[in-house]
Amino acid sequence: MTERPAWNSRELTVGELSARSGVAVSALHFYEREGLIDARRTSGNQRRYRRDTLRRVALIRIAQRVGIPLADIHDALARLPEGRTPTARDWTRLSEGWRDELDQRIHRLQQLRDDFNGCIGCGCLSLERCALANPHDEYGRHGDGPRRLLES
Known part of the structure; x- marks a missing residue:
């Protein structure tokens, strides 16, 4: 069983991200290859994900569940701000883009x-x-x- 990250941990390992999101490690690797999420590599070449990646993974899963193509999800995620955790306003803007x-x-x-x-x-x-x-x-x-x- 994967150890839960500390509540104030800034980064998650792939196992922690998998456990927290309920998404298989292989799917997370796929999302990374497709440019939907990104990770930095440690000196030991291990992936580390920012905490806001949990929200991105949740959005990806929900969008997939309602049939949004991965290319559209990729384009939407590319419009999210870099360097800061997306706000509720950012997420609302994305979801409104798919409403029609x-x-x-x-x-x-x-x-x-x-x-x-x-x-x-x-x-x-x-x-x-x-x-x-x-x-x-x-x-x-x-x-x-x-x-x-x-x-x-």
């Missing part, structure tokens, strides 16, 4: 859910009328034949 995208995603999922409910109940099995498999008869515009199979 998340609202659009929620709207699309609600539409899909509603169409799916209707599809299960109707039993039409018609590619011509099915709003879920063939909205607005898109396949019909491309001519006869198995168009849907060609897309796979």
